Amino acid sequence: xxxxxxxxxxxxxxxxxxxxxxxxxxxxxxxxxxxxxxxxxxxxxxxxxxxxxxxxxxxxxxxxxxxxxxxxxxxxxxxxxxxxxxxxxxxxxxxxxxxxxxxxxxxxxx
Amino acid sequence: xxxxxxxxxxxxxxxxxxxxxxxxxxxxxxxxxxxxxxxxxxxxxxxxxxxxxxxxxxxxxxxxxxxxxxxxxxxxxxxxxxxxxxxxxxxxxxxxxxxxxxxxxxxxxxxx
Numbered sequence: 001x002x003x004x005x006x007x008x009x010x011x012x013x014x015x016x017x018x019x020x021x022x023x024x025x026x027x028x029x030x031x032x033x034x035x036x037x038x039x040x041x042x043x044x045x046x047x048x049x050x051x052x053x054x055x056x057x058x059x060x061x062x063x064x065x066x067x068x069x070x071x072x073x074x075x076x077x078x079x080x081x082x083x084x085x086x087x088x089x090x091x092x093x094x095x096x097x098x099x100x101x102x103x104x105x106x107x108x109x110x
Numbered sequence: 111x112x113x114x115x116x117x118x119x120x121x122x123x124x125x126x127x128x129x130x131x132x133x134x135x136x137x138x139x140x141x142x143x144x145x146x147x148x149x150x151x152x153x154x155x156x157x158x159x160x161x162x163x164x165x166x167x168x169x170x171x172x173x174x175x176x177x178x179x180x181x182x183x184x185x186x187x188x189x190x191x192x193x194x195x196x197x198x199x200x201x202x203x204x205x206x207x208x209x210x211x212x213x214x215x216x217x218x219x220x221x222x
Binding site (some may be wrong): 001004006031032034036041042043044045046049088090092095096097098099100101102103 | 114141143145150151152153154155158166168169200202204209210211212213214215216
């Protein structure tokens with residue numbers, strides 16, 4: 001069973017700051033890793049994924065994956081108050097049944 | 111965008127009662143999932159399905175049953191509800207061979 005751990009649990013930053021979120025997983029043979037965003041009272045929404053070692057950039061988001069160290073990170077450039085949400089890391093196993101971390105609660109203050 | 115709906119949105123049940131949570135998706139996705147979300151635990155996988163008639167156990171299946179009568183519908187059944195099953199339940203769907211999940215809005219269940 002895949003174990004997924006996220007850090008920090010919560011983060012408060014000023015508007016415009018760079019945000020870095022971390023996720024570690026237990027199975028190096030895992031498939032893709034996804035980041036989801038969840039606003040209060042809503043279901044999670046997929047943001048960005050990565051499969052291969054290295055980085056991937058989409059707009060203000062950049063994700064880095066290092067399979068050797070079982071670590072993935074999400075970086076949000078020029079953070080906005082609308083980015084305030086819980087960010088969930090999800091790791092897919094070979095059965096395509098994703099396992100989620102507990103999440104990081106991000107607050108971006110104007 | 112994929113549409114996943116859940117009903118009811120809120121439910122109060124009594125201990126020992128039967129509860130059925132329903133999920134419907136209109137995007138012809140093969141895969142469907144049920145999760146519960148509790149503070150400090152994130153989303154935990156209860157049951158999932160690869161298509162009509164199939165159900166698979168996730169990580170915390172005890173006390174829950176699942177039913178997938180059609181491509182569109184996936185139900186979660188609590189035969190004998192307990193207070194420990196008080197939680198927010200999310201349904202999700204995804205296309206076969208793709209790993210993006212589309213989530214419903216959630217059902218908030220309170221078992222007294």
